[in-house]
Amino acid sequence: MRVIIQRTKQASVSIEESTVGEITHGFVLLVGIEEEDQQEDIDYLVRKISKMRIFEDTQGKMNLSIEDVGGEILSISQFTLHADTKKGNRPSFIKAAKPDIAIPIYDAFNNQLRASGITVQTGTFGADMQVSLVNDGPVTIIIDSKQR
DSSP states (O other), X not given: OEEEEEEEEXXXXXXXXXXXXXXXXXXXXXXXXXXXXXXXXXXXXXXHHHHOOOEEOTTSOEEEOHHHHTOEEEEEEOGGGGOBOSSSSSOXXXXXXXXXXXXXXHHHHHHHHHHTTXXXXXXXXXXXXXXXXXXXXXXXXXXXXXOO
């Protein structure tokens, strides 16, 4: 699994001009799932994301986690994170998991984040979505569960 974390002051996702998910401060997660991803990938990413200290403390240092600040998550499925651009000009998405594999993993990932006490909003898997956010910092971090 590959996740892009963007620290945000506010974010929303819309489908056909209707808002389906919205948060105040927290993270926007762009989540890409590969065919080989398993529960251990979910466990690793949930642990890293929920404990990652990238919110500022009273001294202005990135020292607080999303749990510490009561932040929320907007989680967006993003198969294009597994694009292969080595050959030609048209990316290949062969490494991205097909929906029958990706949807259960994506749902389990979001449910495990919720079980850790974090409010999680989502878009709709496979839909044409418009994501709007105010990137705070900007802070953007990439985590790949295969590159620990």
